[in-house]
Structure formats: structure tokens, C-alpha cells
Amino acid sequence: MHLDLVFLWHMHQPDYRDHISGEFVLPWVYLHALKDYSDMAAHLERHPKIRAVVNFVPVLLDQIDDYCDQFASDCFRDPLLRLLAEPDPEQISGADRRLLLETCFRNNHATMLAPFPHYQRLHDVYTLLTRGDEAGQAYLSGAYFTDLVTWYHLVWCGESVRREYALPVRLMSRGGGYSAGERRQLLDLIGSVVKGIVPRYRALQDAGQIELSATPGTHPLAPLLLDFQSARESLPDARLPAAAVYPGGRGRVAAHVEAALASHARRFGAAPVGLWPAEGALSTVFVKQLESAQCRWVASGEGVLKNSLARHKIEQKYAAYRPWRLDDAPGITLFFRDERLSDLIGFEYAKWHGRDAARHFIGQLEAIHAGAPEGENPLVSVILDGENAWEHYPYNGYYFFEDLYGLLEEYPMIHTNTYAGWLAHADKMTPAALPGLVAGSWVYGTLSTWIGNADKNRAWDLLCAAKQSYDMVLGSGRLDARETAAAEAQLAICESSDWFWWFGDYNPSQAVANFDRLFRRNLANLYHLLKLSPPAQLEVALSRGSEAAQDGTMRRASEFADR
Incomplete structure (x- = not known):
């Protein structure tokens, strides 16, 4: 007997472009490519016996392609890259100086600033000169700003x-x-x-080491596009938007799925075997739609499985460590994330010595294996972002991965695998039958991170109104084919789950302000493409966030507790 371990590393960033101006509003795509997507590929390249699933969202790949074009043309539409390329530091404008000061200290100071004395000195000078008086910035020279933008990229x-x-x-x-x-x-x-990211992962796939999977289109919260009422399957008292339903949601979900399959085939040679849906969010209706699109597997959070089993009064030990199939969609296999192990990597092991963390992780797998039902090889799914956790680790998690992958390569009882690899030998274990799903996501097993809060619901109402205008204009035939394609692409950006993630007073104010502005700008751009005037409420902020809130890029699946 052995244990199958599937790592799924989810690579995702929302669309940070203003598609009217062509400018990038935030730099996170190329920065994560430089730091995290490159490192995650390198870990796998150094450990060829490790198998894993790597999930790319099409909207991220589109932006990586955009950056590749910028580097090829030497014409940058990202202000930070333009400023790095600026030959004369004295030509940096006052607005760009403010941008650099607002941006270039935005990282985890414990791991990305304090270890570098020269970079720390730049920060010390900044705080000394600007303490309570922005006029102090006038004393900062052009050389200060070129050193600052250089150090930001170095770290x-x-x-x-x-x-x-x-x-x-x-x-x-x-x-x-x-x-x-x-x-x-x-x-x-x-x-x-940046230009090497896609070819490196394609090479790992072609060598048989990894499976590449996808997420629909721009990362939409599909169960909510299909039916707002799905939020009440896990939270019966959830407050919903004033709009009764998202107009034409089923067609929009189908469009996002089709876009993902086409994007993947174009870049990686074939359509993906399976999908990690945005936020691991599933509903019975959505799974049936994925089955009809020929997807063979889909993954979600353990909380969704727990809620679904409880609803149908099914008790099964080690439920998350085996695959499942819905009675209404027998052609697609469901896998569920181990919340505790995933959260250990995402939130706890950054505080540990790498070797201690790796040994502890393997000890958890040994315990799962020892407790498995007689004759079963448990399948453990560890699923988390492939970018956001590592800046909390020393050396961007380098030594943690060296120890973890190194130990796993030599551990005979644990087999790292992929979902496609498991399905190719599915005679090992028959998927268990699940009568139906309680709609939810990997966060708490609910959809509350994206709907129910007053700010989130207002955002949904604004999006629903924009979609109604979109349907009206397209139905009128006033747009030609090119204009229609541009409007549809802009609508897809507005449908991303990321905007709704950030609304609410439990997220940091600065991040909320950035995403709030970009969401409203995207909606305004959609109206412009439809040749309509944007409504006045798009000038008003939706959400304020909290000055006391910490990093909002990650969230635990549930309260952390030992089992």
C-alpha cells in the first residue's frame, strides 16, 4: 500500500490592465513571474521525480504574453518598468516619484527589506524625511529614486x-x-x-513531470453567475444583491469555460484534462456544465465535501482522501483539498526551519496512510496559490522546497502524482457516489467571501446593471464584430471573482482602494465600449477596507486546529 499525494499549485492574477489606455495599473503579474513562477518551475526542474499539477488561469497567461510583447518591442506600458528603464534620473516626474514611494516599499519587510541593509537604508531615509511632512520628499534626489526602483526589482x-x-x-x-x-x-x-515562464512549464509537461490544468477565463465565481441563490445552500440566511439573478449567467459561464479550453490548447498543445474552478467554487449545476464540456476532473475545498456529506447524512471516514462522483454527472471525477495540510504550507511552515517543516509534513502523511481503510491507497490533495505564500518564507521558500521535495523523492510509501495520472490508473480505487453538492468554495466551504456583505452586494448590482446594458446594446446590432469582441472581453474582466474578494472591512485599506478603483474603471470602460455614458455611481468608492487589516492575498480555509 502507498499514499498518492497531489500538489496543485494555482497560478493566478486578475487583469491589471486598463484596456482603454493599454496601461498596467498594478505590477503583480511580472513581479510574481520574476519571483514565484520562476522559482516554482526551478524547484520542479531540480527534482525530476516530483509530480505535480500546475494550474494557470488564462487571464494570467494573457498578461504574461502582454509583458513578453513589451520586452520584445522595448515599449513599456507598465510604469515601473518604464521607470527602471529611464536613463536620466532627473527626468523622473513628481507624479512618478510619488508612485515609486507608494509602491517600492510594498512587500513583506521581514523577508524582503530588513535582510538587505542598503534597501533598508532607503526606507529609513524615506521615513525620516517624510515623517508627518510630505514636503520632505523634495530633498530626495533622482539618484535616490533610481536606486529605489532598482532595489525593488532586485528583492x-x-x-x-x-x-x-x-x-x-x-x-x-x-x-x-x-x-x-x-x-x-x-x-x-x-x-x-518572464519570457521563459510558459516555455519552462510546457517543457515540464511534455517531459511528463507535471499536469497543466486551467481555470475558466478570467476567474469568474461560476456558481454565483449561474444562480445567486446558490450562496444560501451553505448559508441559508445570506443576504443577496438586489438583482434577482445575473443576466445570462449560464451562457457566460460556458463562454469562460470555452475560452479556457481554447487558451490552454493554444499554449500547451491540448485542452486540459481537468479544471480548478475559480476559488474551488462548485455547485451541482456547474459540475454538470463542466461534464458536458468534456472535463474529466474538477477539484474543490474539503469544506464543500463536508457540507455535502452532512446534507445527505453520509458518514465516511477519510472522505477527503478518496475521489467522488456526482450521481447527476458520473463522467467527471471530484477531488477535495486537505484544508489542514494546505494551510500548514500556506500559513505555518514559513515560521519553521525548512527541514523540520518537511519532516512534519511527511509525518502527517504517514498518519493519514496508517489510518486509511484496509486495502485503500489514500489520495491526498494539497492545493494552494503558487505565488502568495513564499514571500513570508526565508529565501522565498527555497530551503523548504529543497527539503520537502528532496525527502519526498526518496520516500517509497508516498507517491507524488497528478489527477490525470491517477485517472489513468483509476482501477486503484472506485470513486464514491455523492447524491449532490452543497454549493461552496475552498474558503469556509461557503461563498461568503464573494457575496453577502453589503459592499460585495452593491458591486454585484453594478455588474448586473452593466450586463443588462451589454445585452441591450448587443441585441440592437449597433456594434460591429470588432466592437462586439472588445465589449465581450471587457465584460469577462468585470466578471472576475477577484474584485468581490477584496470588498469588505476585513481587508487592508490600500489594497481595497486599488481593486475598488480598478473594478469601477473596468465597468466604466465597458460602458464606453458599448457607446454609453457610465452611471454616476461608478465615481463613488464601494468599499473602504481597514487600516488595521493585514495582507489580504491569502485566507485560511477554516480555523486552524490540530486534528
């Missing part, structure tokens, strides 16, 4: 990038006074890393 270089290329280490050792030529070299290195 966002992945650990694998620093180990492979001499340039980042040489510039870090220099400390400051970077010339235009050196900044140009750094810019070229960033371009090389």
Missing part, C-alpha cells in the same frame, strides 16, 4: 534567479549608485525570465 528576483544569474548578486553587493547601463541589464534579465 523581487526569485531565489533561483539570484542563484542562476550573477547580475542580481553583483548589484545587491554594490548597494547603490546604479548606472543606466546596469539598470538596462536588470531590465533585460527580467524580460528573459
